[in-house]
Amino acid sequence: MHAAQKTADEFPTHPKGKRARILLTSVFGPYAQDDEFGSRSINPMELYHNQVTRAQGSFSLRMFHRSWGIMLIQANISAPCTVLDFPTRPDFARELKQHQYDVVGITSIIVNLAKVREMCRMIRSLSPNSTIVVGGHVAAIPGVEHMIDADHIVRGEGVSWMRRYLGEDEKAPVRHPAIVSGMRTRIMGIRVPDRKGSTAATIIPSVGCPMGCNFCTTSAFFGGKGKFVNFFETGDELYDVMCRMEKDLKVRSFFVMDENFLLHRERAMRLLERMKQGHKSWS
Incomplete structure (x- = not known):
């Protein structure tokens, strides 16, 4: 039974609690590729050029934004936690092989479902003892628990869920991580200095x-x-x-x-x- 289906009395908890080693990751790159995991048209992974300034054409801002949700979770749990943001598939595989994580959490937007499915497969193969948790907007897909091999599907706010899962105080004050709003900014193909x-x-x-x-x-x-x-x-x-x-x-x-x-x-x-x-x- 997946986390999203459990009642309050059945809420899952990890046996190691605060001692569990956590890996939180976004989906792997490269992005906006015509490959088995998506296409250039449906998952360009850019907030501005894909949505906010898309009508500006070549004058549109091009930039990336960090995965804020997993950064927020990392800052608000006491368990040892690593964040892997925008990894390549080899990066992700290497991290799984070199470290024994008790929990691997994946965040994704809806269009990257195929990448989430592949990452779950990789975890089962390379780190079979890890519990797989999937969250982010991909969790809103109806029946997603039947599309990917995950142990828990987290719908909604993730900080309190992860705190509760690790036996921590879910109502503790939230610590806000230091987040820069954008990175790798380009306009008209020219990289803006960071x-x-x-x-x-x-x-x-x-x-x-x-x-x-x-x-x-x-x-x-x-x-x-x-x-x-x-x-x-x-x-x-x-x-x-x-x-x-x-x-x-x-x-x-x-x-x-x-x-x-x-x-x-x-x-x-x-x-x-x-x-x-x-x-x-x-x-």
Whole structure:
């Protein structure tokens, strides 16, 4: 029985608890290839060029974004945890062979289902004692538990699930990792130099959406209409996170990844108040 099917009383826990060795990984590259795992047209793996600025053609921004979900999980569990982001197949195979992981977690978007299936096969072959956990939007595919060989399918917010799975406090405060919003930026084929502080940091105040539009996978994925998870309830908490990132990453701008950040008006207005008090620029 997969994790998504279990009742609260049957929630899975790992026998090693906090001592379990964890590997969290995104799907392997190369991306946007016409091969057995997809095509250039359906999985280019780019937020901007594939979605936000796709109509701008050659003037579109081209960049990659880290797998924020697994970074957030890593920062919020005490078990030893390795993150492998954008690996090649040989990278992934080497990691499995060289280390004995108790749990291997895979995150993916829906179009990369074939890669998730292949990674599950590789884990069974190269690290047969590892428990396989699959999350991310690929978990929203109806019947996905019958399409891939995974032990647990995690739908929705992953930090509390992994904490609970490892016997940790699922309600403990969330620690926000230092995340740069984009990397390997190109425009018109020219690579933009990577300089510390030149790219905005990413802030994730919450996941889900309380609006529940019937066409939106976000609402469905995080529990449906009216359901959302606030990682930070107050503007003061967010301000402290932003100040820490400002210091650690040398940034002065922030990309807020939240479906409805301004819908939580009290939190947003308190953040603005703190920014004014701290003489921070805002727009």
